[in-house]
Amino acid sequence: MKRIVVGLAGNPNSGKSSLFNVLTGAHQHVANYPGVTVEKRQGSCRYQDHEIVVVDLPGTYSLTAYSLEELIARRFVLEEKPDVVVDVVDASNIERNLYLGTQLIEMGPPLVFAFNMADLAQRRGLVFDLEQLSRLLEARIVPTVGNKGEGRTALLEAIVQTAQEGRKPRLHTVPYGGEIEEELARIEGAVAQKEKELAEKYGTRWLAVKLLEQDEEIVAKVEHREVLDVVDKSVRHLRGIFRDEPEIVMADRRYGFISGACQETIRNSVERRHDTSDSIDAVVTNRILGLPVFLLLMYVVFWATFALGEYPMRGLEWFFGWLGTGVSGLWPAASESWLRSLLVEGVIAGVGGVVVFLPNILLLFLAIALLEDTGYMARAAFVMDRLMHKIGLHGKSFIPMLIGFGCSVPAIMATRILENRRNRLTTILVIPLMSCGARLTIYSLIIPAFFTSAWRGPVMWSVYLIGIILAVVCAKLLRLTIFQGETMPFVMELPPYRVPTPRSVLIHTWQRGWMFLKKAGTVILGISILLWGLAHFPRPAAEQLAGLDKAQAQQVALEQSLMGRVGRLIEPVIQPLGFDWKIGTALIGATAAKEVFVSQLSIVYAAGSEDNTDVLREKLRANYTPLVAFCILLFSLISAPCVSTVVMTGHETGSWRWAAFQFLGLTVLAYVITFMVFQLGRLWM
């Protein structure tokens, strides 16, 4: 069986991902490109006796060195040399889509064009002479309808045939006109003579084009000063003639080539007129209605994720509870077996505590897939852009941040909707500041214990607000420091609205759910066991436990454990925040999951079962002031995100360094802020 590697290129909104789904079905997996936060989807299928491996490249308009996504797409074509590149073209919008095509033509891989959404083009009154256009582009053209699965066989056939022919020299190049061609010839000559290695790898024509465009990546690869001198001279010469950068003039010439080809081969029998999309846009991007519509839809997403998800979530909670009791029952009731404790309190409680979020994750990604596939996401980004732009983020960043109020883990996964890496990293790093649902359990323990009912609302509100303000400040700071650089001003295509297909929505949803389960079963499981070990070893001697009731025994065991000892060890460090070792121990436990804070605190105070929080509240009131209580709230809000968040950040950013940076950065921030609040507060009270 022969293996054919296919790179799938195309503009954003060209229907590339639905075509990818059609080609590969469920045989796909998602990862990141090594070391970068850009998603790499790969899948495979069989056609006749060929195994066809399809790599979905990032959707781009061009292949310059200005954005990471474009660099990744072009490196794939140049360095990995796929057997075939398929350029997915939105057939209802040929000219703009073929711009990317002209650049692929110049790179010289065996090329196939998929004229996607051919049905839409037909309805718009476009008539193609594909045979003639195929001759002009010197590549096969296959009409497809991605969301209906039409044209699959024809496309696979074209891929196989093109792969068998291999690379062949082109009869025509994309023409740039006399003056530019002269300079290109000059540069080609210099490159062929001095940079043999580069010329062999990339071809002289493409190198010359990129050098004349002053492409940063290619310029940096040139070793001989003389070549760059030739380029500089050409650039100056052309600037003099055109009074513009050569790259802009060249872009113009590419469009010239395309429109020449289209004029001969495409007839447009109907003028573009006001369509349904325009009518919907009149409402959803309306300056008065836009925001309310957006907020309403976000409310629905949020509601679906957390309210609707609660029922299956309760089912899962019940299941893990049942499993825990069942496993526990394998030992006699009074048994102190550490294996039982490991299985029940470590493994089942740890993994179960994360897996119960699966319904939320599935519902959230179902909602996101629907928003994306219908075309509303572009509008949402646009409505929020003004606000988000002020803090240096993209309009779309709003969605993951909103999800963060439910749980940071799906929120971090949701940042995949952001194409720009800097935006995505900034958003990921500040997401834990959105106060998540698990922290609510801490608030609902502490707030009623220390504040009168008139103050409970405002205190709670202020905690959430502080989180939001800090997120905004941190995002802005990150954008001004480590993620410096021009925030690409917002120019976004508003694709026509479409009815999403169940198939692509379901594939999308399932992929996210599966990814989440894999994490829970591996890394999160390991860390749960580790934290369990910290809280249970070393165990106290039998005589220490003599005569104690169960709650007291647990208290002694935790005090003696590594976690308890570390809690004592850090007491001098956290004392300036108003915390003692008991709070310290609970805070360490809270890194497993924020809600563990409550159960840990209840153990150190030997307050008995978790259900009876009144006893614990009583003890807390006796030991701490409302100021300390507020400091606990603040610290739990800001500090160290939970283990699952850390794991997800590491996974999504493709680097543990970012996860460590987030963990330490937030902890330091929490320390500084709590320190100031406690010390200043003490002066007043």
Place this chain on the structure above:
Amino acid sequence: MGKTVMEHSQVRSLSAVKTGEKARLVRVNASRGLNSRLASMGFVPGVEITVVSNGHPGPFVIVIKDVKMALGRGVAPKIMVN
């Protein structure tokens, strides 16, 4: 190209074009990065731009080569048309 037309009519920024009006692009006054990105999205000299909605405030929506696009704050003033 745009140059000959420029001599006949006045160059102004796209933000001065009213809703429903059409204009031809002359140049984009932005950084090389944005210039190149816009060029790849079809913003090349001579192209016809239809303003679907000229915010004030609110969204700035245009149609270029049959594609509807939203421009963020600060982009329209950089686009020179006539």
